[in-house]
Amino acid sequence: MRSAIRNGELVREDQAVLPVTYREVQYSYSVYEALRITDSHVVHLDDHLKRLKESCRAILLSHPFSDDLIASSLHALIEKDGIANATARILIVGGKSPLFFITYTDLLTYPESYYSEGVGVTLYYGERFLPQAKTSNLLMQYLALKEAESKGAFEALLVDRKGQVLEGTRSNFYGISGTRIYTAPDEFVLSGITRISVLKAAEELGFEIVYTPPTATNLHMFDSLFLSSTSMGALPVASVNGNPVKKDKWDAIHSICALERKWE
Amino acid sequence: MRSAIRNGELVREDQAVLPVTYREVQYSYSVYEALRITDSHVVHLDDHLKRLKESCRAILLSHPFSDDLIASSLHALIEKDGIANATARILIVGGKSPLFFITYTDLLTYPESYYSEGVGVTLYYGERFLPQAKTSNLLMQYLALKEAESKGAFEALLVDRKGQVLEGTRSNFYGISGTRIYTAPDEFVLSGITRISVLKAAEELGFEIVYTPPTATNLHMFDSLFLSSTSMGALPVASVNGNPVKKDKWDAIHSICALERKWE
Numbered sequence: 001m002r003s004a005i006r007n008g009e010l011v012r013e014d015q016a017v018l019p020v021t022y023r024e025v026q027y028s029y030s031v032y033e034a035l036r037i038t039d040s041h042v043v044h045l046d047d048h049l050k051r052l053k054e055s056c057r058a059i060l061l062s063h064p065f066s067d068d069l070i071a072s073s074l075h076a077l078i079e080k081d082g083i084a085n086a087t088a089r090i091l092i093v094g095g096k097s098p099l100f101f102i103t104y105t106d107l108l109t110y111p112e113s114y115y116s117e118g119v120g121v122t123l124y125y126g127e128r129f130l131p132q133a134k135t136s137n138l139l140m141q142y143l144a145l146k147e148a149e150s151k152g153a154f155e156a157l158l159v160d161r162k163g164q165v166l167e168g169t170r171s172n173f174y175g176i177s178g179t180r181i182y183t184a185p186d187e188f189v190l191s192g193i194t195r196i197s198v199l200k201a202a203e204e205l206g207f208e209i210v211y212t213p214p215t216a217t218n219l220h221m222f223d224s225l226f227l228s229s230t231s232m233g234a235l236p237v238a239s240v241n242g243n244p245v246k247k248d249k250w251d252a253i254h255s256i257c258a259l260e261r262k263w264e
Numbered sequence: 265m266r267s268a269i270r271n272g273e274l275v276r277e278d279q280a281v282l283p284v285t286y287r288e289v290q291y292s293y294s295v296y297e298a299l300r301i302t303d304s305h306v307v308h309l310d311d312h313l314k315r316l317k318e319s320c321r322a323i324l325l326s327h328p329f330s331d332d333l334i335a336s337s338l339h340a341l342i343e344k345d346g347i348a349n350a351t352a353r354i355l356i357v358g359g360k361s362p363l364f365f366i367t368y369t370d371l372l373t374y375p376e377s378y379y380s381e382g383v384g385v386t387l388y389y390g391e392r393f394l395p396q397a398k399t400s401n402l403l404m405q406y407l408a409l410k411e412a413e414s415k416g417a418f419e420a421l422l423v424d425r426k427g428q429v430l431e432g433t434r435s436n437f438y439g440i441s442g443t444r445i446y447t448a449p450d451e452f453v454l455s456g457i458t459r460i461s462v463l464k465a466a467e468e469l470g471f472e473i474v475y476t477p478p479t480a481t482n483l484h485m486f487d488s489l490f491l492s493s494t495s496m497g498a499l500p501v502a503s504v505n506g507n508p509v510k511k512d513k514w515d516a517i518h519s520i521c522a523l524e525r526k527w528e
Binding site: 004013014016017018019020021024025026027028029032059060089091101103105126129130135136137138139140141142143146 | 268277278280281282283284285288289290291292293296323324353355365367369390393394399400401402403404405406407410
């Protein structure tokens with residue numbers, strides 16, 4: 001059986017459990033991070049620890065687990081189980097007796113065809129509560145993704161009351177038009193770790209970033225659309241709600257993806 | 265140690281736990297009910313089982329646990345621990361391997377002074393996702409209540425984008441004006457078990473129910489405001505954001521509360 005971390009201690013994975021009687025478990029008062037481990041190296045660890053703290057701050061969650069404890073626990077877990085490649089998950093639950101876990105699964109990757117042929121997305125109308133915090137309140141994302149998958153799509157994009165397409169259920173979202181990349185301002189979305197690298201890579205490749213999100217009605221006008229996430233890198237979108245979209249800038253998306261991955 | 269139910273089996277309370285590696289735990293894809301047990305009798309059990317099913321339906325959660333299994337499990341738990349008075353909690357987590365728990369705590373009651381002197385409430389601007397489903401996605405309610413308590417208030421009322429005061433974080437909400445009681449339409453709020461009884465009691469006492477919610481700007485115009493919940497019964501509001509509100513109809517609120525409790 002795999003190992004896990006509970007409150008800084010190495011335990012068996014089946015001991016990484018939440019008491020249903022604990023109030024903060026009942027209220028989903030918790031934050032998390034998903035990280036890539038490649039060749040036993042934790043990708044962008046500092047950025048993930050920083051965002052974890054930002055998520056805590058956004059929901060006023062205080063806990064005693066230092067960055068050093070979290071990092072050393074993660075490294076102890078990697079060493080104990082001899083982890084080479086994996087997706088790790090850090091979870092912190094707030095309250096009077098805060099809880100801290102690290103667990104891991106096989107490295108989440110996607111087939112090469114997703115990158116060469118693009119993926120389908122659907123639109124889901126709904127707004128996240130406190131979009132900048134990565135919390136366990138994921139019911140809307142769960143349902144949106146379930147609906148997308150039932151239609152054969154890979155991801156659902158969340159559309160706000162103004163019709164703005166802000167982000168995916170587990171990804172950030174972008175539209176390319178000429179030499180410009182359009183995406184939602186940071187304050188309306190989860191500030192993806194990969195999003196930061198993707199935007200930096202895009203600028204390095206000569207694109208200008210415009211912090212205005214695409215809308216549900218103008219998606220077909222972009223030269224190309226794409227997603228980003230820790231697991232995806234940068235992934236082109238082939239269709240929205242079953243309707244094909246333009247693929248004029250897929251070469252650029254592939255270049256952004258390659259450059260972003262190089263920085264890991 | 266107390267006992268609990270896990271998937272229909274009696275277990276020790278410390279075995280009522282959720283694996284952090286289970287996807288539906290990570291996404292808070294779960295529904296719950298809180299029930300009163302008085303003199304070993306489960307109050308409004310059928311109504312709670314019905315609402316549990318409605319919550320499941322609202323979030324497309326299917327599970328194999330029948331009403332009969334849930335009811336017989338609850339009764340087995342009451343018998344095992346000799347429970348006379350308690351607040352019980354049923355939790356169902358969806359996914360490929362659905363989970364079902366029943367746990368309990370001391371009966372949640374409030375001091376008599378809350379009824380004679382009323383309670384303070386604060387206003388919190390935010391809208392629930394799928395308001396008719398009683399799910400574990402309670403972060404907004406948690407933060408709203410935390411803010412209320414930090415200001416010395418007992419409950420936070422959720423106000424929507426139109427300024428309508430729809431419900432509390434763990435209660436329904438009403439304004440009395442003359443012989444009319446104003447409250448949000450069922451589709452915008454959690455349909456409280458006690459709300460049904462309270463509205464029935466109010467009608468029996470000669471009130472007309474108007475399904476229009478009070479608004480943040482007209483609360484001071486009502487003759488009285490009150491809350492209801494399984495644990496509270498009907499509870500008068502003394503102040504909103506620190507400002508006293510009228511108490512002209514508190515006798516009526518106390519009568520509604522007494523009549524509602526009589527039906528248990």
